[in-house]
Amino acid sequence: MEPQIKNGSEVLVSSIPYFFLKPKVGDVVAFWNFDKILIKRIKKVKKSHYLLEGDNTVDSLNIGWKTKNDIIGCVIYKL
Numbered sequence: 001m002e003p004q005i006k007n008g009s010e011v012l013v014s015s016i017p018y019f020f021l022k023p024k025v026g027d028v029v030a031f032w033n034f035d036k037i038l039i040k041r042i043k044k045v046k047k048s049h050y051l052l053e054g055d056n057t058v059d060s061l062n063i064g065w066k067t068k069n070d071i072i073g074c075v076i077y078k079l
Helices: none
Strands: 011-014 028-033 036-046 049-053 064-067 071-078
Touching: 028 049
Parallel strands: none
Antiparallel strands: 011 071, 028 036, 028 071, 036 049, 049 064
């Protein structure tokens, strides 16, 4: 997510917004990717699947489509 969120930065993540609203394009979310928690931006929404990509597309991992169950929450504050 560089340059917005640098590697090693601490962020505050909340799952509360997604109890009331669906994740939408542009949201920065934390999610499980195998055994790691990653932070990416939602680029597209297709039914109940979300295409997640980093802002730095040159060296960003190709995450692909995830479901709402994979998403931990929305990044609400960068410390």
